[in-house]
Amino acid sequence: MKIIKTTLVAGLISLFATFSTFAEKVKIGDPGWTGATAIANLLAAVVNDKMGGEAELVPGNNTAIYAAIDRSKGEIEVHPDIWLPNQQAYTNDLVPKGTLKLSSKPYEGNQGYCVSQQFAKKMNITAIEDLARPEVVKAMDSDGNGKGEFWIGADGWASANVNQVKLRDYGLYDAGIEAIRAAEAVKNARVLDSIKKGEGYAFYCYKPHAIWGMADVVMLTEPKFDEAKYKMVQPKEDADWYKKSYVASKDALKQIQIGWGTSLEAKSPAIVDFFKNFQLSADDVSLMAFQISVEKKDPADVARTWMKNNKSKVDGWLGL
Numbered sequence: 001m002k003i004i005k006t007t008l009v010a011g012l013i014s015l016f017a018t019f020s021t022f023a024e025k026v027k028i029g030d031p032g033w034t035g036a037t038a039i040a041n042l043l044a045a046v047v048n049d050k051m052g053g054e055a056e057l058v059p060g061n062n063t064a065i066y067a068a069i070d071r072s073k074g075e076i077e078v079h080p081d082i083w084l085p086n087q088q089a090y091t092n093d094l095v096p097k098g099t100l101k102l103s104s105k106p107y108e109g110n111q112g113y114c115v116s117q118q119f120a121k122k123m124n125i126t127a128i129e130d131l132a133r134p135e136v137v138k139a140m141d142s143d144g145n146g147k148g149e150f151w152i153g154a155d156g157w158a159s160a161n162v163n164q165v166k167l168r169d170y171g172l173y174d175a176g177i178e179a180i181r182a183a184e185a186v187k188n189a190r191v192l193d194s195i196k197k198g199e200g201y202a203f204y205c206y207k208p209h210a211i212w213g214m215a216d217v218v219m220l221t222e223p224k225f226d227e228a229k230y231k232m233v234q235p236k237e238d239a240d241w242y243k244k245s246y247v248a249s250k251d252a253l254k255q256i257q258i259g260w261g262t263s264l265e266a267k268s269p270a271i272v273d274f275f276k277n278f279q280l281s282a283d284d285v286s287l288m289a290f291q292i293s294v295e296k297k298d299p300a301d302v303a304r305t306w307m308k309n310n311k312s313k314v315d316g317w318l319g320l
Contacts, residue, residue: 029060035209077263115131148178158234166248195216213290287308
């Protein structure tokens, strides 16, 4: 009997070791904006907690994430929040090449430019062109350099390049507006500080995002999307991108989805099957982003709480 028990224990240890050895693994990029961080942590939580796999989060900007996916060496295998057409300079290269696959279940995003409700009412601001008025520019100059401050995004964001062009083609630079690139956390803090101090501040904004729960802000109107007035060339496409671009209308509504390296399909097919079924709404992302940015909750905890509160949806992703 002792020999049988010993053999059984040894067999179970061997079996568990085998499962551990062959557990599916994935490295998920985190490009840094709050919505993407929320989704990356949710993907990881499902893989780790529900599938028994191993998911690792790897920080990096868009350029680094896409380059790693393209190399197909397992450095980064997933982009959690691909905004199209913003990031088409990357996807138009990698998808036809066959190194990147996009989800067929996107959610919808809207982007534009915001100011606080307080500032909008004080200065009678409703449209993007109102920011060019001299008194508005002066009210947005917090450091006394004669330039009104306008956050256009973080380094490495394709959308920041679009915004840099847009502000030029809307005539805002000529009016005295200064484009600011900084981390999103810096922008969030500046928005709240400007409201507290009664100062003017304009910034690139989008839905879904935690900012809508953080402060009373309003998205300004822009000229309706016009394909003829939206000719954006990204730096990846042409070194002379800024000169060759012309953008003078609102962005079209965005399709936002996850994407994964095709090399992952042979290595971790069950994880890829989960990715194919994965789908969120803009409200889902906004809620998690708010909890991370405003309530200062740990992104991993936010992900696990969301999973607990949405068990049927998660089970559906996994075919349960």
